[in-house]
Amino acid sequence: MAKTIGVVLSERVLAGLVVDHKLDGPVRAFPEAADDESGLVEMHTESLIKTICEQVILVQNGHKDIAAVGVAMPGLMKAGVVEDSPNLPQLKGAHISELLSAELKNHGLDVPVHILNDADGVAAGLAAAQGKLDHFIRVWTLGVGIGYGRYPFAPGVWEGGHAVVTLDDKENYCGCGGRGHLEGIMGHRAMRLRFLDMEPEEVFAEAKKGPKGGPGGDDRCFQFKKLWHKALAAGTASSIHNEGPGKFFLTGFNSRFIDLPMLKDYIQQMVKMSPLQSYTLEIVNDDADIRVVGAAVAAELSLQG
Incomplete structure (x- = not known):
């Protein structure tokens, strides 16, 4: 059973460990307060990348067999690059897949990072x-x-x-x-x-x-x-x-x-x-768990080509 980590980037960063297409443990959130809607918009790209990776490492929690990380976010993505994202304008043009992969390596996690639109993550x-x-x-x-x-x-x-x-x-x-x-x-x-x-x-x-x-x-x-x-x-x-x-x-x-x-x-x-x-x-209810699982499933499927 593949172990993947799903991340959702919207008003907050949500992250969870997914095993066999189901959450294994709680979903982590940053900021913790759900009403802090402007927290991510005010962060510059470098800080946002570090924040995402920190949540991924906390969710990893010592697991050594993580196959991939999926990150779902609003906007237009192509080949790991954010071509446009009106809701997170600081990320426009960012090679976010490369940036996240490099930062995760600094934390000892060397895995593929798959980027997708957040609505596609909900569908998955x-x-x-x-x-x-x-x-x-x-x-x-x-x-x-x-x-x-x-x-x-x-x-x-x-x-x-x-x-x-x-x-x-x-x-x-x-x-x-x-x-x-x-x-x-x-x-x-x-x-x-x-x-x-x-x-x-x-x-x-x-x-x-x-x-x-x-x-x-x-x-x-x-x-x-x-x-x-x-x-x-x-x-x-x-x-x-x-x-x-x-x-x-x-x-x-x-x-x-x-x-x-x-x-x-x-x-x-x-x-x-x-x-x-x-x-x-x-x-259907808007469920954060569904979104996180979808991001992880997308990452797993990306490994299959």
Whole structure:
């Protein structure tokens, strides 16, 4: 049974030892406080590399037969290089796989380091957790940004969160600066920019009052709820038209806002070819353990070529 270490780099560094596609021991977190969301953004690259390696060594905990380390993070990665990462801009252009490998060697751990997009890590983790490593699955991660992950891995960019879902010139809230993007409608950061006087939770609570917002309500919230679901439907329908039907998982802390009947109705309006209608949708909890396992599974599979 291969022993690998999975690392997730997002608002915090999460790391865990994975044996036979399951966690062996607790997941370590840095910073320990879950509400310290700006800790990593404020760290320069060298400090962040050292922090990641420190967590890996603590998780290793004396094990000598570690096969690989997988690091899942937001952004566009290619051959171990961070080509872009709006959420962690200090890492843009960093040869992060080489940097991590070199630092781990300084700690006595000489193993391959595999870098992947964090949404792909979620997809791999879900496949492992459900015993479906031989199935094709896709996942939308709904958080500060919008991630699109797929398993099994395939060459490509797969930045589905930046899919263009509207031609409205005013839709320019995406963190990358692009116009009409899915993330510019659904991303948590984008929603806060759009509703400067309300938090996303308040927007969707107001939307429950229905059209016109009910007595004394705010109709713009209900209209935005429809736009939000149409955007996710458009991104999903585009994926179906490009890669065929199949299983879609919906996760992330903002999956709580999903009205599944509304979403399914919009997708049905967009996908009309009968051979493409055998898709399914499932909302799953955003689980840190799943993400860590996914990063480790990806590292193990990378050893197989």
